[in-house]
Amino acid sequence: MLFNAADKALWRLALPMIFSNITVPLLGLVDTAVIGHLDSPIYLGGVAVGATATSFLFMLLLFLRMSTTGLTAQAFGARDPQRLARALVQPLGLALAAGLAIVLFRIPLINLALHIVGGSEAVLEQARRFLEIRWLSAPASLANLVLLGWLLGVQYARAPVILLVVGNVLNIVLDLWLVMGLHMNVQGAALATVMAEYATFFIGLLMARRVLALRGVSLSMLKNAWRGDIRRLLALNRDIMLRSLLLQLCFGAVTVFGARLGADIVAVNAVLMTMLTFTAYALDGFAYAVEAHSGQAYGARDDSQLLAVWHAACRQSGLVALAFALIYGLAGEQIIALLTSLPSLQQLADRYLVWQMILPVIGVWCYLLDGMFIGATRGAEMRNSMAVAAAGFALTLLTVPALGNHGLWLALAVFLALRGASLAVIWRRHWQRGTWFS
Known part of the structure; x- marks a missing residue:
């Protein structure tokens, strides 16, 4: 069943968050337009x-x-x-x-x-x-x-x-x-x-x-x-802050390594990153909804509600991720043309458009699992998962001399995949042992 009560409850929170998130990049565009004049x-x-x-x-x-x-x-x-x-x-x-x-x-x-x-x-x-x-x-x-x-x-x-x-x-x-x-x-x-x-x-x-x-x-x-229990709050915040720092460093590395590949690559990656950011903001709406619903289920110690939330999130956000991949596949060149009027950048960006089709389908799972772990306030495991993903990202950067900018986007794909895979392993282990609510 593609749409039941759990799906409706998820959309009730996710849709406002998606709408709200989209206003954030809009503000940046207005700032740029005003100061740019x-x-x-x-x-x-x-x-x-x-x-x-x-x-x-x-x-x-x-x-x-x-x-x-x-x-x-x-x-x-x-x-x-x-x-x-x-x-x-x-x-x-x-x-x-x-x-x-x-x-x-x-x-x-x-x-x-x-x-x-x-x-x-x-x-x-x-x-x-x-x-x-x-x-x-x-x-x-x-x-x-x-x-x-x-x-x-x-x-x-x-x-x-x-x-x-x-x-x-x-x-x-x-x-x-x-x-x-x-x-x-x-x-x-x-x-x-x-x-x-x-x-x-x-x-x-x-x-x-x-x-x-x-x-x-x-x-x-x-x-x-x-x-x-203020100590619990401080420990949780410490772990999530370290996770956020690793996340920032990895995305910052994309810009730094892109700069070494030339000015055109930096510009192209900025355009493509705009598309990825927009996708992430939309999919984050589901992650926020999962945080709230999974946290509620955790507080009530209700495993049936938790599973219902997870299955609904997989169905609905999975469909949205596939929709983004399809849109970028069919209209990606036109979207790039809206973001830059320079023909040379448009042609260069088209070479890397395939990553915009791949990343939503890979990234959606780490966003959702982040929501599950935030709802359960499992900050230490989120930190450890991010460390594994960051290590994989760093190792994949070794392919950049051979693959060029494709190596950078491959590293980003590996980073998102490892985040999702490592959290999935931890989640499955807890579920099999019955320790998720402990």
């Missing part, structure tokens, strides 16, 4: 460097959302309001403390980031101006990760849409006003994001307050929620 390319370069540094830092702290979703979903499944309160208050306090530390130490952190990047002094100066304002949003940005994770964990399906879409639309409007209207250049782009992040934070708090009341969480529970 200024009278010098140094502004666009500065924002690009600043955005890359910000993305790297905040992606390392993405564990705040992932761990919060898992812990919240488990409390939701166990129908435990005290644990539900703790799953919000403890990571929220951690996020605000980390954000405040980034604000206080942002100048030396910016100096370090720009020293590592290097390049044109004019571009780096614009990046500095951007980052000095942009990182003022750190407390709100990190708190928003927690609020998003918590609201997802209680399966409040509309919340991700409201938070991400309202935040991104507000960012776009402020971008146009501050950059184009008030001529604030890169400072305007940074300030637009800061204002949007804090606005999103307050909207998220209002949503969380409503859900807390509905779930029977009292004020006294919230006051005492900071107490409890």
